[in-house]
Amino acid sequence: MTATAFDHDPVMCDEIVAAFANVPAGVIVDATLGGGGHSEALLQSRPDVDVIGLDRDPAAINAASQRLAPFGDRFGCDRVSFDLLGDVLDRRGISTVSAVLFDLGVSSHQLDTAARGFSYRAAGPIDMRMDPDSTRSAADLIDHAAVDELAAILRRNADERFARRIAQAIVAARPIADTAELASIIAAAIPAPARRTGGHPATRTFQALRIEVNRELEQLPVALDAAITRLAPSGRLAVLSYHSGEDRIVASVMRDGTDPCTCPTGYPCVCGATPTLARVRDVPKRPGAAECHTNPRASSARLRVVERTAATNGQMDEGVSDGTCPA
Numbered sequence: 001m002t003a004t005a006f007d008h009d010p011v012m013c014d015e016i017v018a019a020f021a022n023v024p025a026g027v028i029v030d031a032t033l034g035g036g037g038h039s040e041a042l043l044q045s046r047p048d049v050d051v052i053g054l055d056r057d058p059a060a061i062n063a064a065s066q067r068l069a070p071f072g073d074r075f076g077c078d079r080v081s082f083d084l085l086g087d088v089l090d091r092r093g094i095s096t097v098s099a100v101l102f103d104l105g106v107s108s109h110q111l112d113t114a115a116r117g118f119s120y121r122a123a124g125p126i127d128m129r130m131d132p133d134s135t136r137s138a139a140d141l142i143d144h145a146a147v148d149e150l151a152a153i154l155r156r157n158a159d160e161r162f163a164r165r166i167a168q169a170i171v172a173a174r175p176i177a178d179t180a181e182l183a184s185i186i187a188a189a190i191p192a193p194a195r196r197t198g199g200h201p202a203t204r205t206f207q208a209l210r211i212e213v214n215r216e217l218e219q220l221p222v223a224l225d226a227a228i229t230r231l232a233p234s235g236r237l238a239v240l241s242y243h244s245g246e247d248r249i250v251a252s253v254m255r256d257g258t259d260p261c262t263c264p265t266g267y268p269c270v271c272g273a274t275p276t277l278a279r280v281r282d283v284p285k286r287p288g289a290a291e292c293h294t295n296p297r298a299s300s301a302r303l304r305v306v307e308r309t310a311a312t313n314g315q316m317d318e319g320v321s322d323g324t325c326p327a
């Protein structure tokens with residue numbers, strides 16, 4: 001399958017619009033612009049906000065720029081990795097923002113464009129770089145990594161049960177011509193009974209390689225911290241994650257802001273740490289059945305939202321929230 005137009009259905013779009021319905025007027029950062037679906041919905045729903053979109057994929061920047069051109073100077077974008085969010089805002093002279101959205105992972109356009117090498121479903125170069133100018137592709141990784149290193153990547157980034165068997169099979173088969181050959185090497189390395197359960201047997205390995213090539217789990221906590229630092233009081237951070245590795249990082253960074261007290265459980269707080277974030281919901285929100293039916297890629301999504309309190313860096317300000325706020 002070769003994608004031409006930028007096809008991507010924004011996931012949980014109504015929920016994102018609702019989450020940002022009452023943030024202060026100002027600037028919303030869409031840190032994962034993609035095709036601009038979420039940005040468009042936000043620009044339409046909030047005439048009092050501008051949107052700055054970030055993406056490291058030039059195809060996304062081009063597609064979103066065209067789609068959002070009707071909004072004129074209410075929309076701007078930068079081709080940059082989202083861990084540089086603070087630098088982007090500094091360059092634009094913006095100190096605080098109303099909200100930040102992260103819709104993590106890859107777009108349907110990236111997955112469906114065989115030449116980008118993200119998909120095990122179609123033969124393409126083993127590439128998987130979101131930023132085509134970055135130095136290391138998935139081919140570079142699998143051509144040179146030792147079995148131990150590959151197995152560690154598959155365990156760390158995808159909890160792959162058969163990591164060592166798959167790593168050994170990949171190393172034994174090198175050089176590997178394309179994504180289709182890689183997918184069949186992976187499938188053959190997995191014991192037949194396990195191959196018959198769940199989805200495509202190469203799903204987890206492709207996910208793990210993509211995460212490694214794009215340094216996704218390293219950049220995420222840096223970017224989330226930068227976003228939280230720039231939120232105005234009552235500003236919100238919303239994150240859509242699609243696998244447990246991402247969601248663990250999101251939950252942990254948010255918990256640092258909502259529950260900063262380091263005192264032993266059951267003892268009165270003496271550390272004086274004040275929440276800088278308030279939880280909007282106690283558990284992550286999942287997409288509804290209808291959305292999962294029409295857009296199966298939404299099925300694994302988890303949406304977490306927090307709101308900035310008035311406190312900054314542990315100082316107690318007037319009107320600090322008690323750690324909860326209305327959804």
Ligand SMILES: C[S@@+](CC[C@H](N)C(=O)[O-])C[C@H]1O[C@@H](n2cnc3c(N)ncnc32)[C@H](O)[C@@H]1O
Pocket residue numbers: 008009010011031032033034035036037038039054055056057060080081082083103104105106107108130219
């Ligand atoms: C799931 S898509 C976003 C789709 C978008 N919300 C929409 O409505 O079309 C994720 C996008 O984030 C980009 N991305 C992922 N990690 C990134 C990072 N570290 N820095 C910048 N962009 C990133 C990808 O290139 C991709 O275009």
